[in-house]
Amino acid sequence: MQNFTSFADAGDYKALLAKALEIKQNPYGYQHIGKNKTVGLIFFNPSLRTRLSSVKAAYNLGAQAWVLNAGADSWTLEMADGAVMNGGTQEHIKEAIAVMSQYCDVLGVRTFPTLKDRDEDYNEVVFKKIMQYATVPVVSLESATLHPLQSFADLITVAEHKQKERVKVVLTWAPHVRALPQCVPNSFADWFSEVDWVDFVITHPEGYELDPKFTKGARIEYDQKKALEGADFVQAKNWSSYQNYGQVLSNDPAWMLTPEHMTGTNNAKFLHCLPVRRNVEVSDAILDSPNSLVIQEAGNRVFSMQTVLHELLK
């Protein structure tokens, strides 16, 4: 593994999953890998899970960590090549990333989409610049289009809790009050469409189709009830439209997941990447039921990151 930005970077996903489960059993068993190493973490927007799970993963591995809130703690960054920097930006990302690479052995970076310029977002213009200027391995802590550490944690969670050989995993759109990125659903599709023991179905209102390069031919079902039939795992998540880019097309509250929606499932376990808007995306009764795995899923963020750091530093 050279960098970790998508499912493709995972290489042999079965081996990586096996490694994660092994590390979870023995979280302090690989500290020779992290010794004298420092994990740098840069955030361009707020974070709770990613920030803290990444720090904990570094500590578990015997490494140190630092966190930088870009903009607040340091300088505002210029992204444009050839810019005459006589305005508000104080440092070019070219220097910023090359310099940060001097102060760590792995660089985790969170960027975010514009939700306005689809080409810029889906070409991962900012993240590609970061990759280009970094001189150490880069881990995506969420980019404009993907959130691979989350999806890897989701895979760990499903693997731990599945009770039969093959399982049906459903990704369902859910209502929200804001226009959100497509990172989590894109990434979930990027991973789960490839897992050979998963029957993967995506359900959402018409107009919320994700980029086919991530859904990779997965079954898309506009009838939520039909999609959920026999599901073993249900991941709920809001996203804004990819086609009418960044727009909220409808916010039909009937899509909010409630116990009634789960009746047709195979007593499905519930997943959500968090943070979740309670009683908007999902009802309290789902989140507070014993079938909810959202806390375990968040806990597995430590082990997805720790496994990735292990691979990059070993």
Add this chain to the structure above:
Amino acid sequence: MQNFTSFADAGDYKALLAKALEIKQNPYGYQHIGKNKTVGLIFFNPSLRTRLSSVKAAYNLGAQAWVLNAGADSWTLEMADGAVMNGGTQEHIKEAIAVMSQYCDVLGVRTFPTLKDRDEDYNEVVFKKIMQYATVPVVSLESATLHPLQSFADLITVAEHKQKERVKVVLTWAPHVRALPQCVPNSFADWFSEVDWVDFVITHPEGYELDPKFTKGARIEYDQKKALEGADFVQAKNWSSYQNYGQVLSNDPAWMLTPEHMTGTNNAKFLHCLPVRRNVEVSDAILDSPNSLVIQEAGNRVFSMQTVLHELLK
């Protein structure tokens, strides 16, 4: 010890004090306790002493630490059960605390009072929710009504500097420019009213009576001069009214502690939890005198926290 939120949680306070004094003599002697442990620290408002002393305590114990400025670094939190989260709050405290518990072995949390709704504050509504949702031991880094790590540090400081078997300790109200919480005086009373080698007196203008559940029958003396007579230790602190909740009833500058006020004491040592408004609460001459222990007191915050972490992690 399961959690640390008040004097009651300290259990055998004499044993805990003895442990603290022992740890202070040998601060790096217990690193087997902290090995591979992570202390999580969440602040809902600014902090200097608590933040840094807690981090240092974790390091002394061989543990790691992370600090989260809630709101700034992460998401704004919803506190209400059953809320339909279609407004400004982005994550429910239920998930936030349960998730943070996944990333640490002890969780330190600082909350603050509304100073408007006494019932909410004195029922510790927010802190109780945190306790309820946490799955690791919780340490109060100051709650709506108490600041036990401060009081424990005060006790260590008094124990170190007392020069006779029994000592008189006086808590005196002092003027301020803002309406402040009652946490520090409540907590000081909660602890010092129980110490069997202390004669404990509280003095303040009428109307500033603290909640009797914390003063526990301690002598209350409205005449500051009389209260200070023969004192061995004087702790000054402003607080707003408990009865006319959160209000500043008077700000009589005569209550500002000056060397003149100390003339009737037994050459008393001076304590203050800091930060202190110089020449408003206390005069420069007091703070700069050799009898001031405020810096040593702040230094003992490391050892009160380290002792508590030792008990919770051992």
Add this chain to the structure above:
Amino acid sequence: MQNFTSFADAGDYKALLAKALEIKQNPYGYQHIGKNKTVGLIFFNPSLRTRLSSVKAAYNLGAQAWVLNAGADSWTLEMADGAVMNGGTQEHIKEAIAVMSQYCDVLGVRTFPTLKDRDEDYNEVVFKKIMQYATVPVVSLESATLHPLQSFADLITVAEHKQKERVKVVLTWAPHVRALPQCVPNSFADWFSEVDWVDFVITHPEGYELDPKFTKGARIEYDQKKALEGADFVQAKNWSSYQNYGQVLSNDPAWMLTPEHMTGTNNAKFLHCLPVRRNVEVSDAILDSPNSLVIQEAGNRVFSMQTVLHELLK
């Protein structure tokens, strides 16, 4: 070494430079020095390089570190002696610094100049207070007038890349859009005017003369082209006027460094402390050329700090 605030504190600069080069070869070889030590870092304004390189230096040395953004993370500080603190300041620097000294073994502090009151700035009023109240060794992470860790890193960089016994080093003023402090050029002069294998020249438009106490008789040349003739190393940096204090007197774009400016040099290596305004201070072609050492220079910030920490903690 008792503190590190200027070239004078470096003592024998040749020995210190040799130590830095040795530590760079063997960065984890001195962890017995840092064991159980904590480096405290306080910033009164944003920082990227200083913040992260200092943390990395502490880690390399086997020490722990904490970072405090003064004001944002903690309280607003009162600087005036004898102040009646009934206004916006919440804690006196006297307590703040003494208390922080309780929580670390070395204290790094970044302050900044007013750029309005030259006497206050050049008397280092704030930094001297910090030195006065600290009870542990203090490292300047940049003060009102100097940035010694940067200059020491510059010296390491020049020493590593020089290809002959004696080298010509030129510090050239460059245009900018804001009025910047004189810290970096003052400090560069403070160091390089003393190095016995360096021919040191300063060039700037008239009116930008630095304080003679830092230039110490170094050659000052108003003709940039003439100054650059035969240069082996060129450090570019903007600064505001020392004489017309804090003012931008001219911003002649002809002073922006371009490849054309470098034609008369001895194929000079290029230095800049960063952040740099591309195509305002220096053209892309300079920064992106193989002769640019700006990233290595930033990398050497780890080793200047690590060497200083080694000296202070050993």
